[in-house]
Amino acid sequence: MNTPVTMITDCHRPSHKMKRLTHEEKRGLKRTALKLRRNIVRMIKAGKSGHAGGALSIADILAVLYFKVMSVDPSNPGWEDRDRLVLSAGHKCLGLYAALAEKGFFEKSVLDTYGALNSRLPGHPDMYKLPGVECNTGALGHGLSISGGMALGLRLSGKQSRVFTIMGDGELAEGSNWEGAAAASHHKLENLLVFIDRNGLQICGPTAEIMNYEPLDQRWASFGWSVRVINGHDLDMIYENATDIPFEPGKPSVIIADTVKAKGLSFAEGVLKYHYWKATPEELSEAERDLDAIERTLLP
Ligand SMILES: Cc1ncc(C[n+]2csc(CCOP(=O)(O)OP(=O)(O)O)c2C)c(N)n1
Numbered sequence: 175m176n177t178p179v180t181m182i183t184d185c186h187r188p189s190h191k192m193k194r195l196t197h198e199e200k201r202g203l204k205r206t207a208l209k210l211r212r213n214i215v216r217m218i219k220a221g222k223s224g225h226a227g228g229a230l231s232i233a234d235i236l237a238v239l240y241f242k243v244m245s246v247d248p249s250n251p252g253w254e255d256r257d258r259l260v261l262s263a264g265h266k267c268l269g270l271y272a273a274l275a276e277k278g279f280f281e282k283s284v285l286d287t288y289g290a291l292n293s294r295l296p297g298h299p300d301m302y303k304l305p306g307v308e309c310n311t312g313a314l315g316h317g318l319s320i321s322g323g324m325a326l327g328l329r330l331s332g333k334q335s336r337v338f339t340i341m342g343d344g345e346l347a348e349g350s351n352w353e354g355a356a357a358a359s360h361h362k363l364e365n366l367l368v369f370i371d372r373n374g375l376q377i378c379g380p381t382a383e384i385m386n387y388e389p390l391d392q393r394w395a396s397f398g399w400s401v402r403v404i405n406g407h408d409l410d411m412i413y414e415n416a417t418d419i420p421f422e423p424g425k426p427s428v429i430i431a432d433t434v435k436a437k438g439l440s441f442a443e444g445v446l447k448y449h450y451w452k453a454t455p456e457e458l459s460e461a462e463r464d465l466d467a468i469e470r471t472l473l474p
Pocket residue numbers: 227228229231263265266312313314315341342343344345346348371373375376377378381435449
C-alpha cells in the first residue's frame with residue numbers, strides 16, 4: 175500500500191491540546207490498573223475459568239479511560255451526555271466488569287458471582303443485565319459499526335460526547351470491521367477513538383499466522399483514519415493520546431496499542447493458553463503473589 179501514513183510511533187506529538195499526567199495522577203492510575211487486574215483474578219477465582227488474557231492486556235487502557243478520560247456517572251448510567259465505551263471484543267469483558275465495579279457502577283460483591291447461574295456478569299457483556307455496559311458484544315466484528323452509529327447519532331444530536339471502542343487484533347479478521355472503518359471515515363467521525371489491542375495473539379495462535387492484517391498502521395490510514403502507535407501499557411501515552419482527539423480534523427482516530435496478553439501475571443504473559451484461563455489453585459496463588467509484587471513497587 176502506498177497511502178501516506180499519518181502515524182506517529184511512540185507518540186509525543188507536540189500539540190497545543192496535549193494534556194499530561196502529573197506524577198501523583200500517574201501513581202493513582204497505576205494503583206487503579208492494579209485493582210482492575212485484582213478484580214479480574216477475583217472473577218476467575220469465582221468462576222474457575224474465563225477469558226483472562228485479553229482482559230489483562232487492556233487493563234491499563236481501561237484504567238486511563240474510565241478514571242481519567244471519560245465523562246461517565248455511575249449513579250446515572252444513562253446520562254445522555256456521557257461518553258460511551260464499546261467493548262467490541264466482548265470476550266475481554268472481565269476487564270470491562272473490573273473497571274465498572276471499580277468505578278462504582280455496581281457492588282464489588284457482584285464480581286464473586288462470575289460463572290454462577292443467572293449472574294449479571296455473563297461470559298460476554300449484556301447491557302440489560304449490568305449498568306455501564308453500552309451494548310451487547312461477543313460476536314466479534316460488530317462493535318466498530320455500532321460505535322460509528324453511536325458517534326454519528328451523538329453528533330447529529332449536537333452532543334460533545336465521544337465514543338471509545340476497544341477491539342482485538344485477531345478481531346480485525348472479521349470483514350465487517352472494514353465496512354465500519356470505511357463508513358466512519360466517510361462520515362468524518364471526529365468523536366470516535368478506536369483502540370486496537372495488538373497483543374499479537376488470538377484464540378488459537380499468533381494473529382500474524384491465523385490472519386495477518388499487518389501493516390495495521392497503513393491499512394487504517396488507507397481507510398481514511400488518523401493513526402497513532404503506542405505502548406498500550408504506558409499510562410502517559412494512553413492518556414496523552416486519548417485526550418487529543420481528533421488527531422486530525424475530519425477523521426476518526428485509531429490507536430494501535432502494543433500490549434502483552436495476560437499482562438501482570440508472570441507465568442501467563444504472552445502464553446496462548448491463557449486466552450481462556452482454566453485456573454488451578456496453584457496458578458491463582460501465583461497470580462496473587464505477582465499482583466502483590468506489583469503492589470510493593472507502588473508503595474510510597
Ligand atoms: C464472530 C466470532 N467468531 C469467532 C469468535 C471466537 N473468538 C473468541 S475470542 C477470539 C479471538 C480474538 O482475538 P483477539 O481479538 O486478538 O482478542 P484477544 O483475546 O487477543 O484480546 C475468537 C476468534 C467470536 N467470538 N466471534
